[in-house]
Amino acid sequence: MDFDFTDDQEHLRDAVRKWVDKGYSFERRRDIVKAGGFLREAYTELAQLGLAGLYIPEAHDGLGMGPVEGMVVMEELGRGIVLEPLVQTLIAGGVLSGYAPEAVKAAWLPRIASGEALVVLAHQERAARYQLDACAAQATQAGAGWTLSATKSIVPVGDQADAFIVPATVAGKLALFLVERSAAGVSTRGYGTQDGGRAAEVTLKEAPASLITLDGLSALEHAVDIGIAATCAEGVGVMDKTMAITAEYLNTRKQFGVFIGSFQALRHRIADMKMQLELARSMSYYAALKLNAPTEERRRALARAKYQLGVSMRFVGQQAVQLHGGIGVTDEYIVSHYFKRLTQMEMTFGDTLHHLGEVSQRMQDKAGVFA
Amino acid sequence: MDFDFTDDQEHLRDAVRKWVDKGYSFERRRDIVKAGGFLREAYTELAQLGLAGLYIPEAHDGLGMGPVEGMVVMEELGRGIVLEPLVQTLIAGGVLSGYAPEAVKAAWLPRIASGEALVVLAHQERAARYQLDACAAQATQAGAGWTLSATKSIVPVGDQADAFIVPATVAGKLALFLVERSAAGVSTRGYGTQDGGRAAEVTLKEAPASLITLDGLSALEHAVDIGIAATCAEGVGVMDKTMAITAEYLNTRKQFGVFIGSFQALRHRIADMKMQLELARSMSYYAALKLNAPTEERRRALARAKYQLGVSMRFVGQQAVQLHGGIGVTDEYIVSHYFKRLTQMEMTFGDTLHHLGEVSQRMQDKAGVFA
């Protein structure tokens, strides 16, 4: 039992933090939002730091690191509310490494690690909500390969990614495929998202696809759990910075002749926010440390973590705006962007009520971290 | 649309308040608790004020009054956390007047109105929780009459009441009966309850019974709704006094050299308590004014009211203790008794989660008071 970070992990954190502070100013971010919500150049910078290869084995030119390093990185990106979706790259690295045939690995992993290829998960369907096993997309075997027909929504940077990881049914069972955006039958329609980022509707009409695995539900659940752990860490980073911004504001802003940070009711609110932050941080650790556990244990833990994060992110985001007062609801001031990011993250990979259901369903007689 | 009380209603309120203030001091109440939780003499005093006949028609020697008068009275009794269960008498008066055959009415209503007979509802069964249609008790026709076999729990002053209103099944359908405590086959075991009051387990073994109605579920639901409305009003009274006690404490008690009522965090807590009190008062009005509405509308409204009261009573009770600090958890100081009363009332006639379920199930497309 040990929650200290190694020196290597601390160096990794420093490197990412430095890039965020120096390379991803709020002004640059604002320009990226204006330009559509994604900047490939910024993504390439992340890849140059090695982050795109974090979950890719060294044999495939990655760093071969694990969930704790993923947590460290995502926390720092969260602090800067970085739009470029590294969480997707962690998912792609993890899922392809874990489930894809060797040929697919060899073809894609090195390119993902270098940043040359951006691969994202395209699983959301209109009727599915947060249920991973609800899937109308169909796959058909065509000679040695496969074709897919599907309509997937809210696919992160879907109109600029190079390939998609797509769940589709084969004989009633979920399988996972890789589809290139440039393939025949693929069309996309991109748009900005509420947090300033970018997503797209992706339509596949008999698009050629490579099979990743026929055990698609296991792989998809794993993919989403990687996403949850990363989102938890990112959420901690976003909240940590949100708290800092808010605390500074309370200690700067005067009303009725005194700093508003001297009002006890606001101080107690800050204490409640700090509580939510530290509970969330604790559960982010938990998510990272359970990400490689056996399936049932992993799913239970990740649901618990995302539930806590959902509660925390909503509270911290809303209260940060409230404590700022009027300036908190302006586009100009930074805190509203942190709030919007927190809001969007709550609805990513299952919202709070969804994960409450998961926790409730997966409950056991035993209690606690190790149960 | 008019929420003013008539002069008669105000006089009624004054009369009850005067009795509570002068006739039901905290010391007298403490003696009653010590002596077992019920004092017939005090109940008789209530009856002498006419309160036992509130819901009994004038033709049967009652006052023939309605839910608003019931609300006024229960609120005042709540203020004094009066242990003697007038709510049971309102139920008995309402149900017998509304559902019993003339002979039963003639035999019992005048005696109830005078206070000579105390009749209580005995419906709780071990497996039923708050479901009114779950009933293991059996009724058997025996000549012109009936006999009942049943085990009923937590019957208010069950070992001292004169008769019980008992639901039991006849050919799989719920019917309602009246059973005298002195009848053959009736045994009771009384005990104190958490709020200082009294209840009993009541066992019937082929006890002779008078039929009130074969439409027992309707009558029982009505009985419980009368109970809910009365409990809502009583809860408002208890909370109102709890708030007053707490406010006085905050304005008297000093810590760190100042009145603790000057701390903003505590002031905001008081504001939140006031909110809950006024929401509860509003819903108590609503309950009273919907008590004579058609069944479905009545049931929906009463569930909404009891849900709100449950939320409010829990919050106000807990916070009152919290704001008092150490003295709030002592038996000696009065506020803990108000807290315990509020706690018990939440679990009477369906708790908060139960009524949430009722509200949820009975929800319609339309919204608001008149929907």
Added chain:
Amino acid sequence: MDLAFTPEEQKFREDVRNWVHANLPPDISQKVHNALRLSRDDMQRWAKILGKKGWLGWGWPTQFGGPGWNAVQKHLFEEECALAGAPRVVPFGPVMVAPVIMAFGNAEQQKRFLPGIASGEVWWSQGYSEPGSGSDLASVKTRAERQGDKYIVNGQKTWTTLGQYGEWIFCLVRTSTEGKPQTGISFLLIDMKSPGVTVRPIVLLDGEAEVNEVWFDNVEVPAENLIGEENKGWTYAKHLLSHERTNIADVNRAKRELERLKRIAKAEGVYDDTRFRDEIAKLEVDVVALEMMVLRVLSAEKSGKNSLDVAGLLKIRGSEIQQRYSELMMLAAGPYSLPLIHEAMEAGWQGDQALGGLWPGGAAHCAPLASTYFNLRKTTIYGGSNEVQRNIVAQTVLG
């Protein structure tokens, strides 16, 4: 005590309902019912329709051309408008400045300004808040110096709702720095077309520009535009605030939006999910309780008995409910509330033709949900933040 409205009140409600249904343009109510973007024209069209009927100043006494309704009638009128999907009347003219002009303005001012307000011809804005003032409204810094028969105004107002459309603005200005901050404030009406007035929209977190900054740079204002006496403006402003009562709770809109929430939950397939449905059920109780509280206040106003001091509670609860229904609507749509498609917030948007209209998932009702949620975060901040309201409520309990 009676929950039902009197036959006269019911008749009144019916008359209002019939008139609103006959006169509210369907293209406008369609936007309101779906939280789509309302243009200046939409708002003013409805204001002028009301004005023509004599109902834009629905709270006005007959002596100034209003209908002279009592508290219950006003409420019924507001409720029928809200439920029918009428846009909220921009309150700065008919609800806010008009009562001040009636109470404290001179006959000349009443004759000059009230008709334009009553008809909906003139768009008024409010100039109270200043940068940094927040809930401390008495900290007015905008100066008005008397020079002959004019005031020269310099300073800045902010959070001026819909000020981009404003033609006139009523302002609290500082005419004296002596004594307590409250004593040196005056109430001035300013023509926004005057030289030196600059309006800059503030983009809010939902990307819309609902509020503005307004600068005054040596703006000349005729002294005849001063309401009442110099340095007594704070008294007038407080009088105005005391006029905001039950409408602060906005319970009529909450009822309409709760019904919309149920429609959205059904369309998104979560209405029959126990967990989600329970959240709606809780909100339902919240709305009923708020409505009962509003009705209690109205009854007390009508009869003059048992007056209730619950304005703070109404503000707190009303704003919390607004935030909650918008939150639940957004959560009902979940991921489908995440696309930010500005054009989808215009009426008549048909989806993305390139994708055969399938966008996102073909459900246009999703488009405004997150924006509305973001936008309504303001409700617990403006009009005296809920923290300030809690101070006020505590004062009523503890002294």
Added chain:
Amino acid sequence: MDLAFTPEEQKFREDVRNWVHANLPPDISQKVHNALRLSRDDMQRWAKILGKKGWLGWGWPTQFGGPGWNAVQKHLFEEECALAGAPRVVPFGPVMVAPVIMAFGNAEQQKRFLPGIASGEVWWSQGYSEPGSGSDLASVKTRAERQGDKYIVNGQKTWTTLGQYGEWIFCLVRTSTEGKPQTGISFLLIDMKSPGVTVRPIVLLDGEAEVNEVWFDNVEVPAENLIGEENKGWTYAKHLLSHERTNIADVNRAKRELERLKRIAKAEGVYDDTRFRDEIAKLEVDVVALEMMVLRVLSAEKSGKNSLDVAGLLKIRGSEIQQRYSELMMLAAGPYSLPLIHEAMEAGWQGDQALGGLWPGGAAHCAPLASTYFNLRKTTIYGGSNEVQRNIVAQTVLG
């Protein structure tokens, strides 16, 4: 970073577990697992068993006869005891006064007092709170006047937990009224059998007498019972408070009680009710998050890196969780938690024979639920109320 305990730690846990299972009397653990009433004898029996093993002072360094465990080992020991259903060790001797005697007492005092504490022979009480002091502990009024080689103590302490059993009491007493309130306080050990000491139980809202008032009426205390220097008692008391860390969260008990809650919910038929089950699920997450927070603190203590200042958060959350599980247990039983049957809180109670044991409904587990709920309202009040804790937490964020 690793969630798993090291093999050494796991071995340690196993050894403790085996020993506890072999030595904890089943009649005692049976009471603990069912929240039945514990007698003085129950508590002391267990204390002496621990004492004999050398584990009653489980936090003590080896030089004073303790096991010299690190933070993680202490936690594992506490967890195994809690999960096995051991009574909580009454902390006033081994956890509270002993560290002060070790740090600030002289060799004579250490020799005289520590053995009786370590063995569990001597029952210690705490004399900090006074009537009216509340969270303001420095407002000590109990006076100790030096007369030759004695102190004469006059005054009153209150909220003295289990003081009715106490043999010795450590007190904060006022030895000077000069300077700040904190500077005139001394730390004095008092034999409770001394003439002039009176103990009066305070009945709490659950009807039990868990705490006491203790009066001192010209009580003579040998000056050799003064710990450290006169007027420096506040420093020692603060030192002691800084020793209360993770145990303040009581997460081990919370785990045990959460499991009990699940058993009760099953027995009462609400475990499979979505609404009730969800409430348990939320609590489950709360407990896991609290446990993770505790483990983070332990890890930091073990390695000395990244020390965490979250004691206030642990207190707040731990107490809220205690209140919540007791609330849910009570709500699970619902009406059946309402009978107040004092005899049913004794082990071995067989129900009411007159009714064939059917009482209430035959479920003995219902009897203590409401009382426990009432009793645990204290947890957000004592040990520095949660409001005071929030002040402290805010201080760490805002300064």
